[in-house]
Amino acid sequence: MTASMPHAAGAAAAEDPPILQSGLHRSRTVTHGHAEPESEVATMKKTVMGIGPMLQSLNVMNEELRKRKDNLLRDKLVLEESIVTCNKEKDEDTTKLSEASESLKKLKTEHDDGKANAQKEIESLKQQILDRDKAICALVDTTKAEARKLCGLVIWYRIITHKCRKTRDCSLSSVLRVEQTLRILKTRPSLHTGFQADKLIHTTVRLPGIFSPRPRDFSLPNSSWSPKMMELYDHYNSQCDLETEDIESQKGPWIRLPSYNRILKYAKGGVYLSKIMQSKARLFTRNVYQVGASFEYVIFLNKEEKKCVCLFQAGHLLEGPPGHVHGGAIATMIDTVTGTHATFLSGLVVTANLNINYRNAIPLGSTVILESTLDHIEGRKTHINCKVTSADGSKVHTEATALFVSISVSHLMGM
Numbered sequence: 041m042t043a044s045m046p047h048a049a050g051a052a053a054a055e056d057p058p059i060l061q062s063g064l065h066r067s068r069t070v071t072h073g074h075a076e077p078e079s080e081v082a083t084m085k086k087t088v089m090g091i092g093p094m095l096q097s098l099n100v101m102n103e104e105l106r107k108r109k110d111n112l113l114r115d116k117l118v119l120e121e122s123i124v125t126c127n128k129e130k131d132e133d134t135t136k137l138s139e140a141s142e143s144l145k146k147l148k149t150e151h152d153d154g155k156a157n158a159q160k161e162i163e164s165l166k167q168q169i170l171d172r173d174k175a176i177c178a179l180v181d182t183t184k185a186e187a188r189k190l191c192g193l194v195i196w197y198r199i200i201t202h203k204c205r206k207t208r209d210c211s212l213s214s215v216l217r218v219e220q221t222l223r224i225l226k227t228r229p230s231l232h233t234g235f236q237a238d239k240l241i242h243t244t245v246r247l248p249g250i251f252s253p254r255p256r257d258f259s260l261p262n263s264s265w266s267p268k269m270m271e272l273y274d275h276y277n278s279q280c281d282l283e284t285e286d287i288e289s290q291k292g293p294w295i296r297l298p299s300y301n302r303i304l305k306y307a308k309g310g311v312y313l314s315k316i317m318q319s320k321a322r323l324f325t326r327n328v329y330q331v332g333a334s335f336e337y338v339i340f341l342n343k344e345e346k347k348c349v350c351l352f353q354a355g356h357l358l359e360g361p362p363g364h365v366h367g368g369a370i371a372t373m374i375d376t377v378t379g380t381h382a383t384f385l386s387g388l389v390v391t392a393n394l395n396i397n398y399r400n401a402i403p404l405g406s407t408v409i410l411e412s413t414l415d416h417i418e419g420r421k422t423h424i425n426c427k428v429t430s431a432d433g434s435k436v437h438t439e440a441t442a443l444f445v446s447i448s449v450s451h452l453m454g455m
């Protein structure tokens with residue numbers, strides 16, 4: 041029994057708090073050691089008295105721990121709840137994502153289908169354009185005779201109507217002749233390009249008297265031209281061969297280009313162009329009858345040097361900054377001269393790009409020279425340079441580069 045005592049005491053010591061342990065230990069020692077009992081009791085009492093506050097603090101600690109445990113349990117519950125909510129949201133998001141990717145897939149399919157359809161439409165339109173071009177080429181190239189006949193009829197019709205107007209000949213035979221021509225023209229196969237005999241006749245009939253078969257040539261000198269302008273004109277004009285109907289017979293280096301439609305014949309391929317494009321409209325620069333008021337100019341072409349020179353005198357209608365020429369009017373002249381030049385070099389063209397540097401303002405009424413030179417031709421593109429200088433060449437007013445792109449007749453008709 042005694043042998044097992046220390047073991048039991050040791051086990052109790054392991055479970056009890058340290059102060060309690062030391063008190064018990066001492067009482068055991070006292071019992072076994074036969075020490076003075078009274079003092080030992082007093083010590084024991086003291087020890088027991090000390091245990092009370094210790095137990096109290098232990099209770100407080102215990103309470104705190106319990107509270108912490110409760111809090112942790114509550115937090116755990118909250119976390120569990122939010123995990124459930126998160127999982128729910130995650131599920132919802134996954135569903136939404138799959139729905140979105142589904143609709144995206146649908147949209148993509150629709151887009152691809154639309155694109156394929158558009159591509160098909162583009163192809164078919166391209167084909168239509170090609171067919172239209174082919175039809176025009178067929179007419180222009182293979183049935184020239186037919187087209188010429190058509191043009192001949194138009195011209196004939198114009199002459200008859202003009203004669204009738206002039207002589208006030210309203211006789212039955214004249215009316216019948218006109219009617220008959222009209223009928224023939226209307227039965228001609230019209231191209232799918234807006235180039236319709238009907239329209240042509242309509243335009244011709246309704247043109248006012250000023251558009252006579254002999255239009256005024258605005259490139260000829262008039263009373264508004266300054267002495268400088270006249271001097272320069274004489275200089276270039278003296279180097280021109282006389283203009284004749286047959287361009288092949290013009291042997292001089294310079295040609296003075298008349299202002300009206302007939303100049304188309306000088307363009308590359310223009311002899312035929314001038315026949316199928318019977319427009320009587322003029323460049324807007326030639327639409328002011330009051331001499332000296334707006335664009336007074338003449339263009340000379342040098343076939344050998346492949347360049348153009350334009351003598352230009354700006355009138356008061358072209359005022360921009362006080363006393364000076366408007367930049368747009370200068371741009372117009374540059375476009376006109378380089379455009380004419382490019383037409384001569386490359387046939388039917390349109391301006392694709394025009395870059396202008398205005399260096400010095402041009403005084404109204406002064407004479408300037410626009411010199412247009414070929415930079416290079418690259419496929420459909422004709423690059424032209426242009427310089428505007430004072431009449432004596434001492435001052436550079438403007439410098440420009442222009443790009444012209446060759447177009448087909450059908451492009452022009454469809455523009």
Ligand SMILES: CCCCCCCC/C=C\CCCCCCCC(=O)SCCNC(=O)CCNC(=O)[C@H](O)C(C)(C)COP(=O)(O)OP(=O)(O)OC[C@H]1O[C@@H](n2cnc3c(N)ncnc32)[C@H](O)[C@@H]1OP(=O)(O)O
Binds near residue numbers: 297303306381446
């Ligand atoms: C001299 C003696 C002979 C006398 C003859 C006298 C006859 C007198 C008769 C008349 C005188 C004329 C005097 C007046 C002149 C006035 C002219 C005007 O004011 S014209 C109206 C304003 N211009 C337009 O309205 C064009 C509108 N634009 C178009 O129609 C097109 O955009 C066009 C034709 C320019 C191009 O279209 P696409 O589809 O046919 O060709 P894409 O492939 O786009 O271009 C072809 C090449 O050109 C380039 N290009 C096109 N536009 C460009 C740009 N703006 N800048 C740079 N490059 C461009 C491209 O990059 C392409 O080059 P890559 O073949 O690839 O090397």
